Amino acid sequence: MNDHVAVVDLGYGDAGKGTVVDALCAYSAKRAVLRFNGGAQAAHNVVTEDGRQHTFAQFGSGTLRGVPTHLTRYVVVDPLALAAEAAALGNPFELLTVDGDALLATPWHRAANQRRERARGGDRHGSCGMGVGETMAYAASHPGAPRVSDTLSRTRLRRRLAAVESDLGPAGVPLDDVVDAFRAFGRTVAIVGPTYGERLLREGPCVFEGAQGVLLDEWRGWHPHTTWSTTTFGNVSELCGSFTRIGVVRTYTTRHGAGPFVTEDATLDLPEGHNATGEWQGAFRVGHFDAVAHRYAVEVAGGVDGLAVTHLDVPERCPALRICESYTIDGRPWTRIVPGPPRDLGYQEALTARLHQARPGPLTRPDDWAAAIENLLSAPVEIESYGPGSADKKLLNRIP
Amino acid sequence: MGSGRWSTDVYTAADNYRRATGASAFAYSDSGARKAHPALDPKGVTERESRDSDEHPFSTPIAVLFDVTGSMGGVPRVLQTKLPQLLGLLTRKGYATDPHILFGAVGDATCDRVPLQIGQFESDNRMDEDLARIVLEGGGGGQMTESYELAMYFMARHTALDSFEKRGRRGYLFLIGDEMPYPKVNPREVEKFLGERTQPISTEELVVELQRTFDVYYLLPTAAGHGGNRDVLRRWRGLLGQNVLELDDLDAVCETIALTVGLGEGTIDLDAGLDDLVESGSAFSATVGKALAPLQRGGVVRRGTLPIGNAASGNERL
Numbered sequence: 208m209n210d211h212v213a214v215v216d217l218g219y220g221d222a223g224k225g226t227v228v229d230a231l232c233a234y235s236a237k238r239a240v241l242r243f244n245g246g247a248q249a250a251h252n253v254v255t256e257d258g259r260q261h262t263f264a265q266f267g268s269g270t271l272r273g274v275p276t277h278l279t280r281y282v283v284v285d286p287l288a289l290a291a292e293a294a295a296l297g298n299p300f301e302l303l304t305v306d307g308d309a310l311l312a313t314p315w316h317r318a319a320n321q322r323r324e325r326a327r328g329g330d331r332h333g334s335c336g337m338g339v340g341e342t343m344a345y346a347a348s349h350p351g352a353p354r355v356s357d358t359l360s361r362t363r364l365r366r367r368l369a370a371v372e373s374d375l376g377p378a379g380v381p382l383d384d385v386v387d388a389f390r391a392f393g394r395t396v397a398i399v400g401p402t403y404g405e406r407l408l409r410e411g412p413c414v415f416e417g418a419q420g421v422l423l424d425e426w427r428g429w430h431p432h433t434t435w436s437t438t439t440f441g442n443v444s445e446l447c448g449s450f451t452r453i454g455v456v457r458t459y460t461t462r463h464g465a466g467p468f469v470t471e472d473a474t475l476d477l478p479e480g481h482n483a484t485g486e487w488q489g490a491f492r493v494g495h496f497d498a499v500a501h502r503y504a505v506e507v508a509g510g511v512d513g514l515a516v517t518h519l520d521v522p523e524r525c526p527a528l529r530i531c532e533s534y535t536i537d538g539r540p541w542t543r544i545v546p547g548p549p550r551d552l553g554y555q556e557a558l559t560a561r562l563h564q565a566r567p568g569p570l571t572r573p574d575d576w577a578a579a580i581e582n583l584l585s586a587p588v589e590i591e592s593y594g595p596g597s598a599d600k601k602l603l604n605r606i607p
Numbered sequence: 608m609g610s611g612r613w614s615t616d617v618y619t620a621a622d623n624y625r626r627a628t629g630a631s632a633f634a635y636s637d638s639g640a641r642k643a644h645p646a647l648d649p650k651g652v653t654e655r656e657s658r659d660s661d662e663h664p665f666s667t668p669i670a671v672l673f674d675v676t677g678s679m680g681g682v683p684r685v686l687q688t689k690l691p692q693l694l695g696l697l698t699r700k701g702y703a704t705d706p707h708i709l710f711g712a713v714g715d716a717t718c719d720r721v722p723l724q725i726g727q728f729e730s731d732n733r734m735d736e737d738l739a740r741i742v743l744e745g746g747g748g749g750q751m752t753e754s755y756e757l758a759m760y761f762m763a764r765h766t767a768l769d770s771f772e773k774r775g776r777r778g779y780l781f782l783i784g785d786e787m788p789y790p791k792v793n794p795r796e797v798e799k800f801l802g803e804r805t806q807p808i809s810t811e812e813l814v815v816e817l818q819r820t821f822d823v824y825y826l827l828p829t830a831a832g833h834g835g836n837r838d839v840l841r842r843w844r845g846l847l848g849q850n851v852l853e854l855d856d857l858d859a860v861c862e863t864i865a866l867t868v869g870l871g872e873g874t875i876d877l878d879a880g881l882d883d884l885v886e887s888g889s890a891f892s893a894t895v896g897k898a899l900a901p902l903q904r905g906g907v908v909r910r911g912t913l914p915i916g917n918a919a920s921g922n923e924r925l
Contacts, residue, residue, distance in 0.1 A: 238645070275645065290620035298627040301635055301644065301740055304733075314617065380617050388617045391624030397736045402660070406727075410652075 225251025
């Protein structure tokens with residue numbers, strides 16, 4: 208079956224994956240939305256025609272349309288944040304399945320994450336403070352890291368959580384209270400085995416909803432200002448043999464938190480509806496459309512079959528907005544960020560240093576933003592978005 | 608991105624899960640749903656599969672479909688609270704190896720919006736989720752017929768059982784209700800609710816086809832609207848012979864199904880099964896004994912392990 212669609216963000220996140228996933232779910236019936244990276248730190252805004260608004264974190268962005276969500280083994284599941292999100296949605300647990308193999312984020316991971324960011328002082332990485340990266344890091348060095356299926360057995364769960372507490376230090380909450388809450392999670396959500404995802408894929412067209420963006424990828428982003436998560440199509444390829452790759456970009460570039468941002472321009476008048484300055488992430492930054500970085504994102508993502516361009520209504524309201532097609536470094540043009548060897552953080556770190564030196568080259572302003580972006584990223588625009596609701600989307604009928 | 612919009616403290620979370628769990632067992636239906644939950648909608652479904660796996664190498668498929676129309680009164684709600692115990696009963700005493708259970712619901716295709724709901728074969732508590740998603744139609748006409756034939760059509764043509772394909776062992780299908788099937792499968796209803804074309808087929812022919820892959824039982828709770836109705840019993844006995852069971856006490860539904868499977872698998876005889884019930888503290892041995900009397904087949908009784916060995920079943924109900 209080739210009618211599955213994967214949606215990834217080609218920038219630093221916030222390009223509008225949620226609204227694109229929602230539009231895909233509105234456009235034709237979908238069996239399920241599968242999350243394949245990240246965790247509770249995702250924040251995907253959806254506004255439906257009837258005015259419902261929700262910022263999706265662990266539930267998929269098709270939830271308001273009744274499309275089930277499956278959290279695959281690549282998702283870091285946060286039972287505490289999930290409870291709160293579920294309550295905000297009216298507890299639609301019947302729409303949720305969770306792979307028993309997925310890692311659990313705990314209060315101790317969160318506390319350790321926040322301590323680590325605080326210790327960085329002015330040199331923060333831009334973490335969300337939810338402990339997602341901490342959970343991934345812990346699991347990498349601890350084979351017995353708590354996983355979702357552990358919540359089905361009190362004994363095993365308690366043993367594993369106690370180990371986390373002893374390894375990472377206290378988080379100001381008694382172990383047994385966390386055990387209780389996680390057990391309640393285990394009783395409430397449908398915990399499924401490794402073949403469940405394949406079954407969903409057989410049963411009907413699915414949407415893979417990415418979190419964060421390719422420029423934040425753990426291996427391909429500007430190290431160390433990255434997320435501990437594979438944000439490219441990599442995980443989707445592990446889960447699914449064949450799918451349509453949709454890359455999402457805004458007509459301008461944004462970044463939440465620290466890290467290189469060549470085209471940043473704080474003078475642009477671009478009010479942000481749903482993204483505010485976060486305690487852990489820092490300010491929400493805006494800049495001109497960074498075609499150089501986005502081309503790099505397309506390249507390291509392994510190419511895209513189509514683009515979704517959001518905020519196409521903005522250039523008209525912001526006459527100063529431009530497109531940056533090349534950088535300048537030491538007076539010389541820099542037109543292509545060359546991808547390094549796979550998993551070479553030294554190379555990525557050097558890129559980060561170089562990007563800090565780079566300045567935007569000549570800026571241009573196109574008449575037709577969608578066409579210009581299509582041309583710059585060498586992929587057809589399949590979805591045009593002119594506003595937050597699905598009614599503001601134009602699907603160009605070439606995707607399933 | 609940027610999250611943390613919601614309180615994430617342990618106590619709020621635990622409390623919310625508790626409240627969510629304490630919601631009506633038929634949360635989906637009670638929330639006003641008037642169409643089949645996507646997970647249970649048979650339309651366009653190629654097949655529901657019961658497949659062997661490394662964990663469950665000798666699957667035994669067991670399907671339980673119950674009537675959710677008005678004449679059944681509170682029966683579906685009682686079933687819903689009882690049926691989650693079925694897996695435990697089957698595995699605890701080893702009545703069936705690696706049971707895979709599917710739940711579904713039957714209504715009336717001539718007047719209902721949701722005449723057929725079919726879950727998946729599951730070997731863990733996911734089947735309970737399917738139960739919670741069943742819409743209780745509550746309607747149904749007064750003509751003492753429901754679309755059991757449509758349900759049987761689905762089970763005959765849209766299931767794939769490894770137990771049958773690999774080992775030639777039939778699955779078990781339990782229909783729980785209090786009315787008769789229509790005389791034939793109506794192609795228009797098949798098209799409307801399953802999304803495929805078919806020829807008309809008499810219910811008699813269909814039952815023969817279905818019995819190729821399933822041992823089919825009809826359970827008639829005497830508490831239901833037409834409980835004990837002679838015409839209903841006669842009709843089903845004409846179709847299924849002795850596999851029509853009257854059940855005095857609905858609370859004994861799981862025990863009845865479990866023992867029926869045990870009898871069918873040859874892992875127990877009736878007396879041993881009833882002894883097991885007494886031993887496990889169940890109050891229903893008399894009820895179950897009465898219901899299962901027609902199945903007292905005598906003859907071959909194999910007590911103990913199945914020929915496939917002593918490997919522990921992968922099922923664990925936590």
